[in-house]
Amino acid sequence: MSVADIYDVAIVGYGPAGQVAAGLLGQQGLKVYVCERLPDVYEIPRAIALDHEIMRVFQQLGVVQAIEPHIEPFTNSEYFGVDGQLIRRMTMVAPPYPQGYTPSIVFTQPPVERALRARVAQMPNVKVELGVEMRELEQDDAGVSLRIEGEGGLRTVRARYAIACDGGSSAVRTKLGIEMQDLDFDEPWLVVDVLVNERGLAKLPKVSVQYCEPERPCTLVIGPKNHRRWEISILPGEDPKEVATAEHTWKLLSRWLTPEDGQLWRQASYRFHALVASQWRRGRVFLAGDAAHMQPPFLGQGMCQGIRDVSNLSWKLSAVVQGQVRGDAAQALLDSYGTERQAHVRELTSRIKAVGAVICERDPVKARERDAHLLQECAGVVRDTPRQDILPRLECGLLSAQPSAARGSLFPQPLVRGQRMDEVAGHGWRLVLAPGVDATPSELAASAMCVVPLGRDDDEEGVATGWFRRFECVAAIVRPDNYVFGIARTPAGVAALVHEVRSALQ
Numbered sequence: 001m002s003v004a005d006i007y008d009v010a011i012v013g014y015g016p017a018g019q020v021a022a023g024l025l026g027q028q029g030l031k032v033y034v035c036e037r038l039p040d041v042y043e044i045p046r047a048i049a050l051d052h053e054i055m056r057v058f059q060q061l062g063v064v065q066a067i068e069p070h071i072e073p074f075t076n077s078e079y080f081g082v083d084g085q086l087i088r089r090m091t092m093v094a095p096p097y098p099q100g101y102t103p104s105i106v107f108t109q110p111p112v113e114r115a116l117r118a119r120v121a122q123m124p125n126v127k128v129e130l131g132v133e134m135r136e137l138e139q140d141d142a143g144v145s146l147r148i149e150g151e152g153g154l155r156t157v158r159a160r161y162a163i164a165c166d167g168g169s170s171a172v173r174t175k176l177g178i179e180m181q182d183l184d185f186d187e188p189w190l191v192v193d194v195l196v197n198e199r200g201l202a203k204l205p206k207v208s209v210q211y212c213e214p215e216r217p218c219t220l221v222i223g224p225k226n227h228r229r230w231e232i233s234i235l236p237g238e239d240p241k242e243v244a245t246a247e248h249t250w251k252l253l254s255r256w257l258t259p260e261d262g263q264l265w266r267q268a269s270y271r272f273h274a275l276v277a278s279q280w281r282r283g284r285v286f287l288a289g290d291a292a293h294m295q296p297p298f299l300g301q302g303m304c305q306g307i308r309d310v311s312n313l314s315w316k317l318s319a320v321v322q323g324q325v326r327g328d329a330a331q332a333l334l335d336s337y338g339t340e341r342q343a344h345v346r347e348l349t350s351r352i353k354a355v356g357a358v359i360c361e362r363d364p365v366k367a368r369e370r371d372a373h374l375l376q377e378c379a380g381v382v383r384d385t386p387r388q389d390i391l392p393r394l395e396c397g398l399l400s401a402q403p404s405a406a407r408g409s410l411f412p413q414p415l416v417r418g419q420r421m422d423e424v425a426g427h428g429w430r431l432v433l434a435p436g437v438d439a440t441p442s443e444l445a446a447s448a449m450c451v452v453p454l455g456r457d458d459d460e461e462g463v464a465t466g467w468f469r470r471f472e473c474v475a476a477i478v479r480p481d482n483y484v485f486g487i488a489r490t491p492a493g494v495a496a497l498v499h500e501v502r503s504a505l506q
Contacts, residue, residue: 007033007127008321010146010159012134013166014038016047016109017289017306019116021163023061024314026123030321033157034120035148039131041117044266045109045193048223049074049300051388052099053410054307056482059100059420060427066115067107072224074104074300074387079210081371082364087212088374091384096461098412100420103388106223109303137162137175139283161317162285163310168273170291176282183349185274185296185356188234190243192253193265196226200261204228210359214367217360219298220256227265230256231297233360240269272296274349280338286313293345298355299387305345313337315427315480324448325505333398333505340397347392355390398479400486400500406471407486411478414464416454421464422482425452429485430478431498434468435459437475437491449477449498477501 009025011018014036025032050071058064079088092103120126135154136147144162147154164172173180196204209220219231232252234243242248249267250259277292289306316337320330358374361367375382394408411432413421421432429449435456459465468474473487475494485501488494 005158006143007031007157007159008161009033009317010035010144010157010162012146012162012164012172013170013289013291014117014128014130015042015165015167015289015306016113016116016303017310018163018165019113019120020057020061020307021165021288021310021314022120022126022128023116023123024057024310025318026120026126027061028314028318028322029125030318032123032126033159034126034128035132035134035146035157036128036130037133041110041113043110045223045227047109047300047303048106048221048227048229049304050105050107051301051304051391052097052101052103052105053482054304055101055105056099056413056422057307057311059422061116061119063115063119066118067112070111070115070224071105071107073102074106075207075222076384077208077210077387078205079212079358081212081374082214082367083371085371085375086382087371088210088358089382089384090387093386093388096463098463098467099410100413100415103386104300106221106227108224108227134166134171137172137285139285144284160284160321163313164285164287164291165289165306165310166291168275168290168294170287172285173277173287173291176285178282178287179278180275180294181278183274183276183295183346183353185272185349185353187272187296187360188238188240188269189272190230190232190234190240190249190252190267190269192230192232192249192267193223194228194230194253194257194262195265196228196257196262200257201226203261204256212359212361212367212370214362214364217362219359221300226262228262234269244269274353276342276345276349280342281334286334286337288313292341293349295345295349295352296356298359299352299390301348301352301391305348308344309341311481312341319505329504329506336397340394343396344392344394347395348390351390351392394483398485398504400477400497402486402497402500404471404473404487406467406473406476406484409484410482411476411484412463412467413482414454414458415460416452416458418460421452425450428480429501431494432464432476432478433494434474435465449501 008030011034077090081087132150135149138145143160146157208222211218217233221229273294275294288309316333319325416424432452435454473489475488477485488497
């Protein structure tokens with residue numbers, strides 16, 4: 001096998017995480033191979049929620065315009081307790097939106113996936129094979145060999161690195177012998193998608209609802225257009241297969257709809273798990289998406305987490321493959337992927353479980369105590385809780401040694417002279433200077449970092465200006481995945497911050 005036949009990265013699995021990984025790596029100029037056992041996009045929606053961080057990744061890929069017809073803002077989510085009283089309301093942050101997009105979004109998965117695949121198909125350096133299956137995987141000091149089975153039989157694909165995006169039952173993870181650690185959540189639920197007609201829509205709530213009822217907890221999510229989703233708890237003693245029949249499903253939906261009110265799109269029983277891989281890297285192979293973690297769906301973060309994974313990993317792999325980071329620094333950079341993402345997933349899963357605990361309490365006495373406690377906390381007046389406030393920041397990995405509340409958070413994307421910041425500054429390392437700050441240390445001349453000096457009239461909506469004021473700083477270094485490496489509180493501190501980045505990557 002010649003050098004020309006060796007790919008930089010092989011991706012196993014071509015769901016949303018695999019699609020985004022292929023697109024981001026392809027944009028960086030890497031030679032990428034993708035294999036997927038299904039011949040086409042899975043036509044039934046599984047994920048239903050996105051957030052503004054993921055939309056910013058889609059902006060980077062250039063697919064926002066293509067997916068806009070298939071997305072809508074997420075409605076508020078109202079939580080109702082034992083006696084039907086409102087006990088919590090989850091909303092989104094107020095405009096102007098910090099990342100440049102509606103913070104919480106519902107979407108229709110199949111056409112969004114097709115848009116992502118169409119974008120990847122425009123990249124001549126990315127080869128995608130559908131209807132083939134990875135059978136064996138071996139790795140050595142120089143790369144990874146995949147045995148791929150297709151119509152022509154078995155053949156070998158060689159790559160320098162590989163990413164497993166092949167789902168919760170990941171064959172790659174199994175072959176590597178990596179265990180999934182149980183984060184103590186395992187419950188059977190029925191997921192029902194309905195295309196509701198006008199008569200049915202008139203019967204339904206205008207916001208998404210969490211029915212925190214001990215006899216049968218359930219969720220109603222308002223999807224795009226006339227798509228509505230129910231997640232309904234399966235009770236002890238019920239047969240998940242029987243519950244998922246059309247007849248039984250309509251019985252469970254009878255509280256809201258009759259068969260004359262809409263068409264069943266999908267009904268399937270699942271076990272909602274909270275699991276995380278014990279290792280995210282084994283040599284030259286990385287786990288991402290459901291292959292690395294699974295969490296309950298209560299904040300709609302499953303697909304978002306997978307895209308965060310590959311957004312984190314892709315720029316690090318690109319930097320190493322293209323020789324921008326070498327030696328021990330390269331290995332430390334690749335190791336930081338698992339360090340950062342595993343900790344983030346664990347923390348977010350813990351917070352999702354806490355939300356789930358509010359919804360899923362089965363003991364009526366404890367449920368009433370829960371309701372009373374939540375109402376007591378807000379003095380009887382339920383206040384809005386933005387969903388984004390629940391998402392954690394990065395706490396470890398490739399971050400400045402200088403602690404701050406800003407470090408590890410997402411940097412905003414302000415409007416700069418009528419354009420979103422990423423359209424002006426690109427997607428590499430960025431030094432963003434607060435309005436009125438003039439600090440361009442000499443170290444920048446030897447780095448590939450883009451300097452973004454915000455003029456006093458540049459930050460049109462005040463998004464970045466407010467951010468700098470809130471964190472009491474004058475500059476921030478932003479990583480390629482839009483997370484803050486660190487901040488400088490004075491112009492004199494900028495040079496030290498730039499030097500810290502350069503040292504970490506050398």
